[in-house]
Amino acid sequence: MTEPTYPPSEEFAKAAHIDAAKYEEMYKASVQDPDTFWAEHGKRIDWIKPYTEVKNTNFDMGEVEIHWFRDGTLNVAANCIDRHLAKRANQTAIIFVPDEPGDPVQHITYAELHEKVNRFANVLLSQGVMRGDRVVIYLPMIPEAAYAMLACARIGAIHSIVFAGFSADGLANRINDCGAKVVITADTAPRGGRKTNLKSNTDAALLHCSDKVRCMVVKHTGDQTTWIDGRDVDVLALMEHASPDCPARELEAEHPLFILYTSGSTGKPKGVVHSSGGYLVYASMTMEYTFDYHEGDIFWCTADVGWVTGHSYIVYGPLANGATTVMFEGVPTYPDAGRFWQVCQDLKVNQFYTAPTAIRALMGQGPEWVDKYDLSSLKVLGSVGEPINPEAWNWYNDHVGKGKCPIVDTWWQTETGGHLITPLPGATPLKPGSATRPFFGVQPVILEPESGKEIDTTEAEGVLCLKDSWPGQMRTVWGDHQRFQDTYFSHYKGYYFSGDGCRRDADGYYWITGRVDDVINVSGHRMGTAEVESALVAHADVAEAAVVGYPHEIKGQGIYAYVTLMNGVEPSDELRKELEKWVRTEIGPIAKPDLIQWSPGLPKTRSGKIMRRILRKIAENDYGSLGDTSTLADPSVVDDLIANRMNKG
Ligand code: 6R9
Numbered sequence: 001m002t003e004p005t006y007p008p009s010e011e012f013a014k015a016a017h018i019d020a021a022k023y024e025e026m027y028k029a030s031v032q033d034p035d036t037f038w039a040e041h042g043k044r045i046d047w048i049k050p051y052t053e054v055k056n057t058n059f060d061m062g063e064v065e066i067h068w069f070r071d072g073t074l075n076v077a078a079n080c081i082d083r084h085l086a087k088r089a090n091q092t093a094i095i096f097v098p099d100e101p102g103d104p105v106q107h108i109t110y111a112e113l114h115e116k117v118n119r120f121a122n123v124l125l126s127q128g129v130m131r132g133d134r135v136v137i138y139l140p141m142i143p144e145a146a147y148a149m150l151a152c153a154r155i156g157a158i159h160s161i162v163f164a165g166f167s168a169d170g171l172a173n174r175i176n177d178c179g180a181k182v183v184i185t186a187d188t189a190p191r192g193g194r195k196t197n198l199k200s201n202t203d204a205a206l207l208h209c210s211d212k213v214r215c216m217v218v219k220h221t222g223d224q225t226t227w228i229d230g231r232d233v234d235v236l237a238l239m240e241h242a243s244p245d246c247p248a249r250e251l252e253a254e255h256p257l258f259i260l261y262t263s264g265s266t267g268k269p270k271g272v273v274h275s276s277g278g279y280l281v282y283a284s285m286t287m288e289y290t291f292d293y294h295e296g297d298i299f300w301c302t303a304d305v306g307w308v309t310g311h312s313y314i315v316y317g318p319l320a321n322g323a324t325t326v327m328f329e330g331v332p333t334y335p336d337a338g339r340f341w342q343v344c345q346d347l348k349v350n351q352f353y354t355a356p357t358a359i360r361a362l363m364g365q366g367p368e369w370v371d372k373y374d375l376s377s378l379k380v381l382g383s384v385g386e387p388i389n390p391e392a393w394n395w396y397n398d399h400v401g402k403g404k405c406p407i408v409d410t411w412w413q414t415e416t417g418g419h420l421i422t423p424l425p426g427a428t429p430l431k432p433g434s435a436t437r438p439f440f441g442v443q444p445v446i447l448e449p450e451s452g453k454e455i456d457t458t459e460a461e462g463v464l465c466l467k468d469s470w471p472g473q474m475r476t477v478w479g480d481h482q483r484f485q486d487t488y489f490s491h492y493k494g495y496y497f498s499g500d501g502c503r504r505d506a507d508g509y510y511w512i513t514g515r516v517d518d519v520i521n522v523s524g525h526r527m528g529t530a531e532v533e534s535a536l537v538a539h540a541d542v543a544e545a546a547v548v549g550y551p552h553e554i555k556g557q558g559i560y561a562y563v564t565l566m567n568g569v570e571p572s573d574e575l576r577k578e579l580e581k582w583v584r585t586e587i588g589p590i591a592k593p594d595l596i597q598w599s600p601g602l603p604k605t606r607s608g609k610i611m612r613r614i615l616r617k618i619a620e621n622d623y624g625s626l627g628d629t630s631t632l633a634d635p636s637v638v639d640d641l642i643a644n645r646m647n648k649g
Pocket of ligand 1: 412
């Protein structure tokens with residue numbers, strides 16, 4: 001069983017920050033003596049008051065606390081902007097590529113970014129936003145999203161971005177959970193030639209929030225929207241009159257920089273809290289080493305700022321390093337499947353970072369869409385969000401990288417702040433489909449799922465945990481430290497539990513096998529099955545629902561819903577459409593079930609527990625191996641489910 005491996009070229013390794021020998025040396029140092037290692041690497045960002053304490057972390061259930069650089073002070077926005085001004089005021093910080101191909105691309109220099117962010121910060125202050133206040137950002141992929149994030153960081157407000165694809169209800173829940181003082185939105189958001197009315201979603205959300213929440217609107221398209229005097233404010237107009245000077249506030253290393261909601265195995269999304277100091281050190285360091293970023297490179301991460309990937313690798317990592325980062329408002333297939341490659345060609349992109357779902361979608365359109373563009377500027381390609389199947393890896397390598405760009409398959413999570421397991425392009429021989437080896441300071445372990453025993457042979461398979469902390473680790477769940485401990489530290493004593501299954505091969509390479517909890521990965525986005533279930537049962541016609549994932553050619557996993565209707569309600573195609581629409585409005589388009597099966601009964605144990613294992617097998621069209629069904633209260637429901645299964649592929 002030897003997989004193909006792709007070692008870095010000698011030429012690449014020679015010019016890279018980290019080659020194989022350096023990786024081994026630094027990795028060893030990082031785990032043998034984390035205090036010394038991070039005391040040194042923490043200096044990559046500017047501190048107002050230098051830290052004397054480095055690592056202070058405890059994974060013991062009941063006493064979990066995570067602090068890094070605790071007595072240091074800094075300002076994240078000053079690190080991402082001000083400190084670069086002496087050297088690169090006129091260098092482009094952000095290249096904004098609008099949805100519509102003909103519309104002008106904007107190059108925003110560090111000097112301009114400084115001015116915009118300061119004005120934005122003054123507008124926030126004028127709206128009464130103070131240090132520690134929460135600001136929800138519900139914006140499209142426009143420069144104002146970055147200005148808003150950095151403006152919050154400048155004054156010590158805590159931002160919480162809600163992906164613009166979430167519905168009014170999703171937005172309201174998040175505004176309420178974090179107790180936001182303001183929500184920042186836009187009029188409408190063009191994407192792929194279509195528009196979402198963010199302002200009307202926000203209006204609908206605010207009906208369920210405190211009437212003290214203010215609504216700051218970026219008039220992006222100029223489309224007509226409703227306006228509520230006294231509550232709604234025009235951000236761009238206020239920025240024009242605001243002062244371009246706003247002092248960057250001195251903040252403790254552990255001051256929360258942002259909250260980002262993510263799905264878990266229970267119904268309610270968790271507010272993942274990240275710090276200022278440790279997070280920035282980690283985001284900037286992984287950005288530099290994972291992508292082998294060099295001064296002057298043009299870096300493009302295609303994620304949305306509504307996800308953690310956008311936080312760390314569109315905004316904070318690149319800007320902390322003084323890089324030029326691309327912000328793309330559009331989608332990979334508009335106006336055609338050549339859009340990504342055209343942008344790469346036109347902007348001479350050096351590092352390109354995307355998700356397997358996008359690669360698979362583009363692969364399906366044929367190689368001619370990529371082959372016609374000049375991609376010679378590309379040096380490193382990245383992948384994130386889910387395991388990349390070898391077929392997609394090979395296509396990415398052959399057609400996009402032309403066999404000369406290392407592909408970094410980065411495994412990490414909203415909770416981890418930055419990459420944990422990833423190749424370093426000048427150091428690590430690649431194996432398609434493996435995230436390879438740990439980043440500096442990261443100690444992955446594989447545990448036996450049942451006993452929780454660490455498997456100490458090189459070859460191992462089980463659940464993936466982390467033995468010790470790293471600076472980018474989340475600090476708590478907003479408002480619920482107990483939930484933080486319960487979710488991540490209660491399953492396996494003394495370890496951080498990732499929720500992923502994993503195999504380690506004879507070379508010590510890690511292969512992520514997917515989630516072991518009730519979380520599914522749809523197009524690289526995490527979705528709790530419980531969230532979709534509770535949306536479905538909120539519909540008056542639905543008695544019960546069970547949701548599982550099934551293999552989907554483009555999305556990785558699709559959403560398969562088994563729905564039991566209320567007595568007397570007849571199944572119909574109209575009802576199916578209505579339920580799809582219902583879930584879209586309850587959560588957002590990404591949660592729409594791909595397949596709905598009418599299920600008069602669900603397989604339950606005698607104690608009433610739904611046997612998801614069986615539902616998963618049927619959804620996967622793998623019902624030959626259902627295992628033991630004798631413990632079911634009514635084994636005959638299984639035959640009905642199989643006979644009427646939706647995935648006959
Ligand atoms: C960054 C991000 C995290 C979950 C994670 C895992 C899956 C992410 C992966 C990967 C295999 C990779 N995942 N990257 N699986 N290989 N390179 O995606 O964060 O949205 O929180 O999702 O995504 O299952 O646990 P998030």
